Amino acid sequence: MISKRIQEMVPSVTLAQSEKIAFLKKQGIDVIGFNIGEPDFNTPMNIIKKAEEAYSLGLTKYTPAAGMIDLREEVCRKFKKDYNLDYSVRDVIVSSGAKQSLTNALMAIVDPDDEVIVPTPCWISYIEMIKLTGGKAVLVEMDESNGFDLDVDKIAKHITPKTKAVLINSPNNPTGAVYKKQDVEKLGNLAVKHNFYIISDEIYEKLIYTEEQNCCTASISPEIKEKTITINGVSKSYAMTGWRIGFAVGPTDVIKAMSDYQGHTTTSPNSPAQYASIEALRNSEEFVQEMKKEFDKRRKYIVERLNKMEGIKCYEPKGAFYVMPNIKYFYGRKYKDFIINNPMDMCDYLLEESRIAVVTGAAFLAPHNIRISYSNSMENIKTGMDRMEEALKKLK
Template sequence: MKLASRVSLIKPSPTLVITAKAAALRAEGRDVVDFGAGEPDFNTPDSIKNAAIQAVESNFTRYTAVGGIDELKDAIIRKLQRDNFLSYKRSEIVVSCGAKHTLFNLAQVLFEEGDEVIIPGPYWVSYPDLVLYTGAQPVIVNTQEKNGFKLTPEELEAAISEKTKALIINSPSNPTGCAYSKEELAALAEVVIRHSLMVISDDIYEKILFDDMPFWNMAAVNPALKDRTVVVNGVSKAYAMTGWRIGYAAGPEPVIAAMGKIQSQSTSNPASISQKAAVEALNGDQQVLVEMVREFQKRRDYIVSTLNAFEGVSCLKPQGAFYVFPNVSALYGLSWKDRKITDSATMTEYLLEEAEVAVVPGIAFGDDRYIRISYATSMSIIEKGLERIGKALRRLS
């Protein structure tokens, strides 16, 4: 059987592959510490679960409007006004089956063969594949650690061609945890406006920021960009609702309508029960977010200081999300027994097989000098995993 050629354009998500390998080893009885998955270890708050239970008990279990129920759209509108100072109407909101689904639909609507899409690297693993699947070309701009892994106006300007259609900005970032300030986004916005680009603002980690850093996105920073920006967000990361699969987009009405059309022929509506849960998440008490972020910041501080104490490892302190992206390239060329560390993939294999710790190779995010470690797990597991990593790295010679 011959598969469609477009299937060869994309690859399985590396983070999910690592998670599956860790699960397989655990099934064999091995005590694997999983630093691979980008999934909060907190339980979904009770008020949100209760809203879902009420939806089931009231038989809210049928199809809904393709792009989401009005109650959820209104909750999203209030959230965007309250948190981001952005005003939208229902026709400018679409709800999908997670933020990844939202981004997939958006790419299908905006991009086609001949287009170029600028993606700052290191990047979330799915961005290039989402662009490639449309026939467009991702243009990776490698950012510098000395700049906090953030795209500069000069780097953006140099990457733009007559084919450039859009820029994807993820702040706070997966995998680096970097977050853009209002001033940094304003400087990028000037370049975007000058070249009439679209902006995809992936705000999924918006609520997970540290050291009292305020959140801004491109549309909020420069009102002139609101009609050229699609804001993508969801409830997965902030409310520990990864399995509920609710993401959403806010943007120009023609774009949102087209996304709804694509969705109508693929998944139809997101789960009715999950939509009711998301209403409670956005409208309910937000104090739970404060408590989660406080715990994430405590973990960040511990993991960064510990990693920087390892010989041959350097780790920038992230400003948000729940990942660290340590540079381990100084260890390349070293070996232990028959294992030689030559790149991020062999480092990852070594840590999984010898230390029983699952991390993600930096090459999956576009930079082979690094590995990604998720600290969306308990402090006790973090301590155990780092102790194992430290011992494994000390064996190398």
């Protein structure tokens, strides 16, 4: 008998979609993937070389549970350099991906019946991770007309004595929103006043396309830093999703609890990948800038194309590599056997009719949107947008 805990887990909506896409591809049908949640760039060669070096040096053994000291020192240097923040090695944990750091953080601070507030749309794994701790996810909807900016007044209405944390993500997956410093500061001050944590997932920090800087929550004030667990990693910034290295910094007692938990569940993260991640953090600025320039070109192009399509409304996201157009206009419209009543119908229609794979916003609690990832070549984006435009014109 499967545990209640797992039975209560909502299976990933995107998995069903991936299955359909895999079937089409298997039949040799050319599907353009706009469903991808990782950079389409290769990991830079200097990083790969360091992993090779690690293998030949015999750095293939367990490391301390919280990660190699050298890497944790490098993470401290990163926070000093980027945000003038002082952390010591004991305030850092390295995990098997940011995802594990997030799970560790929630396991470390959330008791059954505690509440964790999550602004939505959000990355759906947050909700399942919170449920696994026995805590309750309190979902607060952000407003699309403001590009899904952080609405702290709305969040404040949901703070109760049971609030253990607010989990924010900027730049945001799926909305691409980049939160403003004044809003994050307002939330930080509430955390200090009401004594809850902010879990600040900043995994897309390097991918911001406007003049704005990433507002690193912990850097706002020493009091807010004491209440903040920052989640980050190498996956998105250095095109290293498969290497599975993430990290977190925060209050020493929380990091210790996270590493105690990690020690019992995975021992330590992959050692050659940790060694390579030192190189990523140290020597990859040029790569990051190149990747960002390319993503920005695609972002501008795709937003322009989408907004020219009749019925599509798409605000311009400032970060990450996703756009999330609203498709409500098409509800009730038909073509052949397809009737569009929700974003999932639109995903099925676009997959069948135009051979492009996009993700339903419903998977991120965005009930009237689809998520399009522009982590694909400019050529494929152009072809994909042409196909999408054609398919939408057919819906009457």
